[in-house]
Amino acid sequence: MTTTTVASFEIKYHQYLDANGKPTKDIPEFAKDMNIMRELYRDMYKLRVFDAKAYALQRTGKMGTYPASLGQEAIGIGYGDVMTQEDVLIPYYRSTGGLLKHGVTMEEILLYWGGDEAGSNYSVAKEDFPICVPIANQIIHASGVAKAIQMRKQKRAVVTEIGEGGTSEGDFYEGINVAGVWNLGVVFFINNNQWAISVPTDIQTACETYAQKAIAAGVEGIQVDGNDIVAVREVSNYALEKARNGGGPTVIEAITYRLCDHTTADDASRYDDPKVKEEAWKNEPMIRLRKYLEDNKAWSDKDEEEMKEKTAKEVDAAVKAYEAAPKPTPELMFDHLYAELPEMTKPQREAAIKRGAK
Amino acid sequence: MAAITLIEAVNAAMAYELDNDPDVVLFGEDVGKNGGVFRATDGLQKKFGKERVIDTPLAESMIAGLAVGMAAQGMKPIAEMQFMGFIFPAVDQIFCHAARLRHRTRGRITQPLVIRAPYGGGIHAPEHHSESTEALFSHIPGLKVVIPSNPSRAYGLMLAAIRDPDPVIFLEPKRVYRIVKHEVEDNGEEYPLEACFVDREGSDITLISWGAMMHETLQAAEKLAAEGIDAEVIDVATVSPIDMDTILESVEKTGRACIIQEAPKSGSVGSEIAAEIAEKGILNLLAPIGRVSGYDTVMPYYRLEKQYMPTVDRILDEVRTIMEYK
Numbered sequence: 036m037t038t039t040t041v042a043s044f045e046i047k048y049h050q051y052l053d054a055n056g057k058p059t060k061d062i063p064e065f066a067k068d069m070n071i072m073r074e075l076y077r078d079m080y081k082l083r084v085f086d087a088k089a090y091a092l093q094r095t096g097k098m099g100t101y102p103a104s105l106g107q108e109a110i111g112i113g114y115g116d117v118m119t120q121e122d123v124l125i126p127y128y129r130s131t132g133g134l135l136k137h138g139v140t141m142e143e144i145l146l147y148w149g150g151d152e153a154g155s156n157y158s159v160a161k162e163d164f165p166i167c168v169p170i171a172n173q174i175i176h177a178s179g180v181a182k183a184i185q186m187r188k189q190k191r192a193v194v195t196e197i198g199e200g201g202t203s204e205g206d207f208y209e210g211i212n213v214a215g216v217w218n219l220g221v222v223f224f225i226n227n228n229q230w231a232i233s234v235p236t237d238i239q240t241a242c243e244t245y246a247q248k249a250i251a252a253g254v255e256g257i258q259v260d261g262n263d264i265v266a267v268r269e270v271s272n273y274a275l276e277k278a279r280n281g282g283g284p285t286v287i288e289a290i291t292y293r294l295c296d297h298t299t300a301d302d303a304s305r306y307d308d309p310k311v312k313e314e315a316w317k318n319e320p321m322i323r324l325r326k327y328l329e330d331n332k333a334w335s336d337k338d339e340e341e342m343k344e345k346t347a348k349e350v351d352a353a354v355k356a357y358e359a360a361p362k363p364t365p366e367l368m369f370d371h372l373y374a375e376l377p378e379m380t381k382p383q384r385e386a387a388i389k390r391g392a393k
Numbered sequence: 394m395a396a397i398t399l400i401e402a403v404n405a406a407m408a409y410e411l412d413n414d415p416d417v418v419l420f421g422e423d424v425g426k427n428g429g430v431f432r433a434t435d436g437l438q439k440k441f442g443k444e445r446v447i448d449t450p451l452a453e454s455m456i457a458g459l460a461v462g463m464a465a466q467g468m469k470p471i472a473e474m475q476f477m478g479f480i481f482p483a484v485d486q487i488f489c490h491a492a493r494l495r496h497r498t499r500g501r502i503t504q505p506l507v508i509r510a511p512y513g514g515g516i517h518a519p520e521h522h523s524e525s526t527e528a529l530f531s532h533i534p535g536l537k538v539v540i541p542s543n544p545s546r547a548y549g550l551m552l553a554a555i556r557d558p559d560p561v562i563f564l565e566p567k568r569v570y571r572i573v574k575h576e577v578e579d580n581g582e583e584y585p586l587e588a589c590f591v592d593r594e595g596s597d598i599t600l601i602s603w604g605a606m607m608h609e610t611l612q613a614a615e616k617l618a619a620e621g622i623d624a625e626v627i628d629v630a631t632v633s634p635i636d637m638d639t640i641l642e643s644v645e646k647t648g649r650a651c652i653i654q655e656a657p658k659s660g661s662v663g664s665e666i667a668a669e670i671a672e673k674g675i676l677n678l679l680a681p682i683g684r685v686s687g688y689d690t691v692m693p694y695y696r697l698e699k700q701y702m703p704t705v706d707r708i709l710d711e712v713r714t715i716m717e718y719k
Contacts, residue, residue, distance in 0.1 A: 125462075152496065152498070152499050155498045155501070156498050156500070156501045157498075157501065162502075164465065164494075165494070165497050165498050165502070169489045172489060172490060175455050175457075175459060175461070175462065176458055176490065179458060179461055179463045179464075179465070181462070182462065182463055183462065183463045183465075183466035183468045186418065205452075205454060206454055206485075206486075209450075209458070210458065213452075213459065370500075371495050371496045371500040372495070373495070374495075374557075374558040377587055378587065379634045379669075380534075380634065
C-alpha cells in the first residue's frame with residue numbers, strides 16, 4: 036500500500052543547565068545576569084520555606100489541606116518571573132510559585148487554604164483567577180480570558196497551569212483546541228511531576244510526551260526540563276511574548292518530580308518508590324541553580340545565611356498576619372452570592388447572623 | 394411595532410443589546426451564518442460581524458468555560474447551548490465557576506453571563522432533545538434561572554438577563570417558539586427578574602406555571618371560568634430565585650393552589666413552590682396544594698410524548714379535585 040505522509044510533528048526538548056548546574060549549551064543572555072539568577076534562587080527558596088511552613092500549620096491544626104510544590108519550584112517561579120502585572124494568571128492548586136511571583140501575598144494564600152474566601156480576593160493581582168480545584172476547568176477559563184483580551188486588542192498574555200494527569204480531562208483538550216483555532220494568547224503549562232496523586236504517567240497516557248497533545252489542537256508543543264529554571268524562564272519568555280503579540284498559544288510540558296505528597300492529606304510512601312525518589316532529589320531545581328551561581332562566583336555561604344534569615348522573617352510575618360486575620364462573619368456566606376441577595380434568601384441571612392459565630 | 398414570535402423576540406432582544414453594549418458577545422454552535430438550529434440568532438452575525446457573533450468548536454463545557462473567562466474580564470457573553478439535553482458537559486463550568494466566582498472572590502470577579510438553551514418537549518424531537526431540567530439549575534445558589542412564556546416576556550426578560558450582573562440560565566420553551574405572536578415594541582425596555590407575572594386575576598384558585606405550560610394553564614383557566622371557577626394564573630418566569638411574595642399573596646386571596654409544570658414531579662421547582670406555600674401560607678389554604686406535572690420517569694421518545702406532557706384536561710381534573718375538597 037502506497038501512502039503519503041500528510042502531517043508529521045516533532046517535540047523539542049529544552050535544557051540549559053544539567054543537574055550539576057553545568058551549561059549543556061549556550062545559555063541565554065538573562066542567565067548571565069547574576070542579579071536575575073540570584074533573585075530566582077531566593078524566590079525558589081522562599082516558596083520552599085513557605086511550603087514547609089504551610090505544612091507545619093496544617094499538621095498543627097492551624098490550616099486545612101495544602102498542596103506543596105517541593106521539587107517543582109522552577110516552574111511557577113520561572114514563568115512568574117516573565118509575567119507582567121498586565122498578564123493574567125489562571126492558577127490551579129499547585130501554582131503557588133506563580134501566584135507569589137504575580138503579587139498574590141503569602142497571607143492570601145494561607146487564608147485560602149485556611150478556609151477563608153478572603154484569600155481569593157487578591158489585593159494586587161486583581162484579574163487573576165482564584166485557584167481552580169476541579170481538574171482542568173481552568174484551561175478553558177484561560178482561553179475565555181484570552182478571547183476577551185483579543186477582542187479588545189490588548190497586548191497581554193494569559194498563563195495557566197495544570198498537572199499532567201489533568202491533561203486526560205476533556206476540558207484540557209477543549210481549552211487548547213479553541214485556543215488553537217482562535218489563535219488565542221495563552222501559555223498552557225503542564226507540570227509533569229510524574230504523579231496524579233498515586234497514578235503514575237504510564238497509566239495516564241500512551242503519548243511519549245504530554246507536549247505532543249498540543250499537536251492535536253494545532254498548537255505548538257514544547258518540552259522543557261522543569262528543574263532547570265533557565266530553561267523554564269527562557270521558554271516562558273518566548274511563549275509569553277508570542278502570546279502578547281498575536282502569535283497564538285503554546286503548550287509547555289515541564290518535566291519535574293513531585294518530591295512531596297500530593298497534599299497534606301496524602302501519604303506518597305504508599306506508592307512512591309524510595310529509590311526513584313532518592314534519584315529525583317539529585318535532580319531537583321535548587322541544587323543546580325546554587326551550583327551555577329557558585330560556579331559564577333555569584334553566591335556565598337554568607338548570601339545563603341542572609342537569605343535564610345530574611346526569608347524566615349518574611350514568612351513568619353505572613354503567618355502572623357494569617358493567624359491574626361479576623362474570623363469571617365456569617366453574613367459573608369450571603370453577601371457576595373449575587374450583586375443583590377434574593378428576597379427568598381434574606382431570612383436565611385438574618386437567621387445565620389442571629390445564630391452568630393457559635 | 395410588529396407582531397413577533399417568542400423566538401423572534403429572543404433574537405430582537407439580543408440584537409438590541411449587541412447594538413447597545415459593545416461588551417455583549419454571542420457565541421455557540423451554528424449561531425453564525427446558520428443563525429442557530431432554531432434560527433434564534435438569525436441574521437445577527439451578518440449585522441454584528443464574526444467578531445461578536447461567533448461560531449465555536451463543538452464542545453459544551455468549552456462554550457460555558459469561555460463565557461466564564463470572558464465574563465471575568467467584564468464582557469457580557471451570551472452563550473448558546475443547542476439543546477438543553479446537551480448542557481450536561483457544561484454543568485461543571487456552570488456550577489463550579491459561573492455560579493461561584495463572585496462568592497469565591499468576595500465580589501472581585503463577577504459573572505455577567507447568559508447561557509441560553511431551548512428546552513422542553515412537544516416538537517417530536519429525537520432522544521435527549523425534550524427534557525425539562527430547570528430544577529437542576531434552580532438548586533444551585535449563585536445562578537438565576539429564567540423562563541419566558543410568551544414573546545413580550547421573552548424580549549423583556551432576555552434584556553434583563555443580559556444586563557444582570559450575575560449568571561442567568563435562560564431557558565426557551567421551544568414548543569411555543571412560534572405558536573403565538575405579540576406586538577412587541579423594540580425599545581430596549583426590560584422586565585424585572587425575580588418577579589412573577591399575574592396573567593389572569595381570579596378569586597377561587599391560584600394556578601402557578603411557567604414556560605410552555607402557561608399556554609395550557611391559561612386555556613384551562615378559561616374553561617374553568619365557564620364552569621364558574623374563577624382562577625388566578627401566575628407565570629413564575631424566574632424560577633430561581635422565586636418571587637414567593639406574589640404567589641403567597643395570591644394564595645392568601647384564593648385559598649387554593651395548583652402548580653403546573655412539564656418537568657418530572659419530584660424534587661422540582663413545583664416541589665419548592667409547594668413547600669414554600671406550605672411553610673408560609675398553610676393556614677390560608679382551604680384545600681391541599683395540587684400538582685400537575687410530567688411523570689417521574691424518563692422523558693419518552695416522541696410516540697408517547699403526548700401521554701407524558703400535562704394537558705388542559707389533566708389540569709382541569711386536578712383543579713376540580715381541589716375545588717371539591719371539603
